[in-house]
Amino acid sequence: MQREWKAELIEAGGLLEDGAVTDYGDRRAEVLAAAHGTVWSALTHMAIVRATGPDAATFLHGQFSNDILNLGATSQLAAYCTAQGRMIALFRVVPHPDALLLLLPAALQAAVQKRLTMYILRAQVKLTVAADWALVGLSGAHAPQALAAVGLPSPTVPEAATQGDITVAAIPGHTPRYLLLGPESALRALPSRLPEVTRVGTRAWAWLDIQAGLPMIGPQTSEAFVPQMTNLDLLGGINFRKGCYPGQEIVARTHYLGRLKQRMYRASLPADTPLPPPGATLQASNLPGQPAGTVVDAQIGPDGAIDLLAVVQISSHDDGVVFWQDIPLTFRDLPYPLAASC
Secondary structure, eight states, X not given: OOHHHHHHHHHTTOEEETTEEEESSOHHXXXXXXXXXXXXXXXXXXXXXXXXXXXXXXXXXXXXXXXOXXXXXXXXEEEEXXXXXXXXXXXXXXXXXXXXXXXXXXXXXXXXXXXXXXTTTTOSOEXXXXXXXXXXXXXXXXXXXXXXXXXXXXXXXXXXEEETTEEEEEEOOSSOEEEEEEEHHHHTTXXXXXXXXXXXXXXXXXXXXXXXXXXXOOTTTTTSOXXXXXXXXXXXXXXXXXXXOTTHHHHHHHHHTOOOOEEEEEEEEOTTOOOOOTTOEEEETTSTTSOOEEEEEEEEOXXXXXXXXXXXXXXXXXXXXXXXXXXXXXXXXXXXXXXXXX
16 A cells, blocks of 8 residues: 555544554444444555466465465465465465455565565566555445445455456455455545445454454464464365465375364453453463463454454363453354364
8 A cells, every 4th residue: 555545544533553554543433333334444454466477376376275276256265384284374365357466464475475486486477566556345234335336346255356447356244345456546536435334444344354254364373373273174265186285285184184173263352351462372271281272363342342263272162261361252153164174
């Protein structure tokens, strides 16, 4: 995102945290709007990397956990792992007529892009950060009508469609949710043309991701999890029939031979509890003196309580009480079945 639009968001009351516009001064009201209305958010915490060249899909197919060669007109999650099967980053890969668009947290972009570039070798592919592009989230029951009002498509999950300069990707949510990608000049004026839509910051959007059971891997949790620990196998982020990629042996062995000991769960903590940061360690009654889990992300919900995603020992979830700073978590249902695939 270029400075001019970020300056406009700040002038409109946006509060900056680590370079992202997290909210506009009333987080509770914004989450309430996200829960019950139709909202848009400038996703200033994310980066867009463009993969171009005749070998782009083949190269990424050999690096990521998902089937990039058969992406078609769909967006998908895909993990980039170490040789030990630990996720360095989690991308959303979005097709575009001129490129494959890789979405990841801006805090990881430079290091991950540099690492990927090291393995390009003779492949005809180029990775460039789309500094003049922007990413906007749109969510709510009236989101399809809002898109139609400005002449944009409203695809269904997991489809993506491009109209003019803007690509729209449908993503999971309790109401229709979309990611809008394109040149900042095209997206900058769009929100003012969307009817009956409320502006919210990135924290409200992150709360929607938590409700959808979608993990976010940032600097604090990079290399902390095998993909299945964050339910990526249940979210369509792993293809077990494709060829080799970094960490594939570990991921496949966990799927076919091993027994997964940790899963990602949705939970809540009482209002006024300190907000646990990503990477925070959880304890459990059945594992005294041992870590029982790790927070993936946590945000304040519309009722003032803290909603979170955490990777937790399955035994602790099933047979113990899990704590953050001696405060017990209350587990909530995920929007998809948590059936064991391993």
